[in-house]
Amino acid sequence: MNHLPLIIKREYLTKVKNKSFIVMTILSPIIMIALISVVAYLSQLNNDTVRTITILDESGLVENSFKSSENTKYNVLQNMSLEEAKTITKETSSYGLLHVNKLDDVDAISKSIRFYSEESPSIGIISNLEGQLEKKLTNIKLQQKGVDVDMINASRISINIAQESFEGEKTSKIDSVVKLIFGGAAGYLLFMFIIIYGNMIMRSVIEEKTSRIIEVIISSVKPVQLMLGKIIGTSLAGITQFVIWIILGGVLMAVVSLVLGIDMMQSPQQQVLQQAMESPEANSQIQNIMTAFYNLPITNLIIAFILFFISGYLLYSSLYAAIGAAVDNETDTQQFLLPIMMPLILAVYIGIFTVIEDPHGTVSTVFSFIPLTSPVVMLMRIPFGVPIWQQLVSLLLLIGTFMFTVWFAAKIYRVGILMYGKKPSYKELIKWIKY
Amino acid sequence: MSNFLEVNNVSKNFGNFKALNNVSISVPKGSIFGLLGPNGAGKTTLIRVVNQITMPDSGTVHLDGELLNENHIRDIGYLPEERGLYKSMKVGDQALYLAQLKGLSKAEAKTRLKYWFERLEIGDWWNKKIQELSKGMAQKIQFVVTVLHQPKLLIFDEPFSGFDPINANLIKDEILRLRENGATVIFSTHRMESVEELCDDIALIHKSNKILDGKLIDVKRQYKINTYEVGIRANDKVSLQNELSQKFDISTANFKTLEDELKLNIKLLDTDKPNDLLSYLTSKGEVSHFVELIPSVNDIFIQTVKNN
Numbered sequence: 001m002n003h004l005p006l007i008i009k010r011e012y013l014t015k016v017k018n019k020s021f022i023v024m025t026i027l028s029p030i031i032m033i034a035l036i037s038v039v040a041y042l043s044q045l046n047n048d049t050v051r052t053i054t055i056l057d058e059s060g061l062v063e064n065s066f067k068s069s070e071n072t073k074y075n076v077l078q079n080m081s082l083e084e085a086k087t088i089t090k091e092t093s094s095y096g097l098l099h100v101n102k103l104d105d106v107d108a109i110s111k112s113i114r115f116y117s118e119e120s121p122s123i124g125i126i127s128n129l130e131g132q133l134e135k136k137l138t139n140i141k142l143q144q145k146g147v148d149v150d151m152i153n154a155s156r157i158s159i160n161i162a163q164e165s166f167e168g169e170k171t172s173k174i175d176s177v178v179k180l181i182f183g184g185a186a187g188y189l190l191f192m193f194i195i196i197y198g199n200m201i202m203r204s205v206i207e208e209k210t211s212r213i214i215e216v217i218i219s220s221v222k223p224v225q226l227m228l229g230k231i232i233g234t235s236l237a238g239i240t241q242f243v244i245w246i247i248l249g250g251v252l253m254a255v256v257s258l259v260l261g262i263d264m265m266q267s268p269q270q271q272v273l274q275q276a277m278e279s280p281e282a283n284s285q286i287q288n289i290m291t292a293f294y295n296l297p298i299t300n301l302i303i304a305f306i307l308f309f310i311s312g313y314l315l316y317s318s319l320y321a322a323i324g325a326a327v328d329n330e331t332d333t334q335q336f337l338l339p340i341m342m343p344l345i346l347a348v349y350i351g352i353f354t355v356i357e358d359p360h361g362t363v364s365t366v367f368s369f370i371p372l373t374s375p376v377v378m379l380m381r382i383p384f385g386v387p388i389w390q391q392l393v394s395l396l397l398l399i400g401t402f403m404f405t406v407w408f409a410a411k412i413y414r415v416g417i418l419m420y421g422k423k424p425s426y427k428e429l430i431k432w433i434k435y
Numbered sequence: 436m437s438n439f440l441e442v443n444n445v446s447k448n449f450g451n452f453k454a455l456n457n458v459s460i461s462v463p464k465g466s467i468f469g470l471l472g473p474n475g476a477g478k479t480t481l482i483r484v485v486n487q488i489t490m491p492d493s494g495t496v497h498l499d500g501e502l503l504n505e506n507h508i509r510d511i512g513y514l515p516e517e518r519g520l521y522k523s524m525k526v527g528d529q530a531l532y533l534a535q536l537k538g539l540s541k542a543e544a545k546t547r548l549k550y551w552f553e554r555l556e557i558g559d560w561w562n563k564k565i566q567e568l569s570k571g572m573a574q575k576i577q578f579v580v581t582v583l584h585q586p587k588l589l590i591f592d593e594p595f596s597g598f599d600p601i602n603a604n605l606i607k608d609e610i611l612r613l614r615e616n617g618a619t620v621i622f623s624t625h626r627m628e629s630v631e632e633l634c635d636d637i638a639l640i641h642k643s644n645k646i647l648d649g650k651l652i653d654v655k656r657q658y659k660i661n662t663y664e665v666g667i668r669a670n671d672k673v674s675l676q677n678e679l680s681q682k683f684d685i686s687t688a689n690f691k692t693l694e695d696e697l698k699l700n701i702k703l704l705d706t707d708k709p710n711d712l713l714s715y716l717t718s719k720g721e722v723s724h725f726v727e728l729i730p731s732v733n734d735i736f737i738q739t740v741k742n743n
Contacts, residue, residue, distance in 0.1 A: 212519030215488070
């Protein structure tokens with residue numbers, strides 16, 4: 001008798017109707033969006049404050065070279081001592097005082113520059129000042145040595161190497177970034193999914209054990225059916241939750257941006273990107289991103305995502321189910337969870353550090369074949385173009401391992417669910433397989 | 436009478452531990468069969484084998500003449516000793532789910548559940564969650580779920596635990612009624628008085644081996660001790676007791692009487708006849724009490740287990 005649909009339905013409905021599940025589903029995106037808005041709002045606030053920096057330039061060489069910007073104003077002081085300048089800086093509650101000594105030699109001047117302030121200044125401001133000073137003093141030194149600065153500036157050349165594969169496909173740096181974002185998102189999504197819903201499966205198995213209903217159910221259905229039903233039902237609930245999160249999050253984000261007028265996407269990196277786009281090459285940059293997007297092996301990406309995601313997730317969740325069956329309560333799960341978490345975390349680290357560096361290097365390639373790490377690593381590699389045969393071999397290995405773990409987990413499951421009261425050791429688990 | 440359940444030479448090992456060693460039992464159709472044994476004897480393992488939860492290493496099980504197979508799941512109703520229900524699920528939904536797992540259609544399950552809920556006067560629990568009910572209440576629901584699909588074989592493991600006397604009686608009557616309607620019942624319990632009261636046949640399992648089985652009455656005959664409980668009114672009780680002790684194996688007995696009688700347990704030899712004893716006694720005084728002592732299941736249980 002096939003009870004699988006019935007079990008899936010029950011698992012799904014109990015999960016979805018569960019109060020804490022509903023609360024989490026609705027609250028999580030709200031909390032996330034609220035956090036993002038607060039951070040965005042605060043950083044905007046931060047950007048809006050105008051800092052004044054007083055400058056006492058006794059040498060008179062650099063005082064005119066500071067250009068006030070939106071957030072920073074420069075107040076040039078003249079004809080006073082350092083102490084007086086400090087007092088004025090404090091009285092006008094300026095951010096700090098930049099002091100340049102009057103010395104004969106530019107090199108000596110450059111070494112004598114000091115910045116005085118109440119609290120330690122932000123790195124951004126200091127490096128900004130350093131940059132402006134360096135530029136000015138270098139020019140002065142060049143001039144002193146009789147070099148025509150204008151000529152140097154006029155002869156500057158900017159280089160942006162265009163990349164092209166042998167087949168004539170154009171790529172660029174932006175291309176790699178886009179690929180990285182896609183691969184990283186896919187790998188990370190799988191990682192999160194496994195952890196959240198794997199745990200949920202484990203808890204639901206433990207719940208059946210502690211409520212002692214398991215034997216009643218096992219007398220009607222096969223343990224394997226119950227286990228698979230649990231895994232599939234919980235996963236469907238998980239997908240439901242994810243979809244709601246994405247939709248709700250998207251809507252909320254749009255609403256908040258409209259109402260508060262905060263640009264959520266305003267991160268420092270993007271500011272840099274925006275600045276870059278204001279340059280003459282801006283249009284070609286946008287075009288680059290678009291082509292990068294179109295250049296992605298979309299069909300391959302989607303199919304591979306679905307296949308690797310499903311088999312990777314099932315592989316891990318069957319292990320979670322086996323752990324749930326082996327123990328009596330959640331506190332006992334730690335010793336068994338560790339060996340599962342390790343390959344998973346390893347996979348994410350390899351994805352982040354190695355795949356970015358060299359998507360087709362030995363480490364990346366090997367780990368995209370090893371079943372426990374392959375779903376995450378392979379998903380991260382695929383946007384960079386992985387030969388189909390590699391994907392197939394990796395997938396076959398994964399599916400083979402998945403079938404083995406389901407068999408293994410089912411063995412542990414059918415013995416474990418009827419064992420009460422003792423915390424099994426690994427040795428006992430191995431013995432269970434022979435029962 | 437044919438046997439509804441035949442277990443033949445079933446063995447089961449868990450690692451080095453032998454849980455069942457060549458156990459065979461026969462459960463006649465329409466009987467109430469008591470499966471007895473000390474804790475850890477292997478009863479639960481045997482029941483799990485019949486329920487196809489555990490696969491035996493060797494031996495066969497036949498149900499209604501057919502080798503045990505997947506289709507038999509719906510012919511068996513099993514109330515395990517370790518039982519429970521989903522705590523946060525509504526009573527009605529839960530009962531429906533479990534009934535559907537046993538192969539009933541949803542509509543059919545609903546009709547039957549309504550009938551049973553009304554019968555046991557628990558109709559207003561339908562929308563309650565299990566965690567709102569007491570243990571006894573949950574047990575009642577479990578009982579309903581066990582019998583709902585009208586199984587031909589009912590297996591109850593300690594069915595009365597957790598019930599107050601009134602509800603225990605109610606459940607007992609329901610079990611007897613189910614038997615009258617043609618079900619065969621296997622009954623595993625440590626409460627010997629209910630075995631005494633309900634069972635037609637018993638089997639005793641001890642340390643993975645079956646050490647005793649048969650019709651309860653036959654078992655009792657087998658363990659008959661040829662002892663009679665006697666009350667006699669005599670003028671000189673001391674001399675009578677002395678006289679009797681020379682002829683028979685006697686000991687003092689304890690039972691309620693109206694007068695101050697001499698109360699004795701008298702063990703006869705196999706060659707002695709009770710009638711001879713009675714006529715001998717009547718010649719000595721007025722006999723107010725003469726009863727054959729029948730070993731209780733409790734005695735048989737303790738004696739057999741100790742001897743093994």
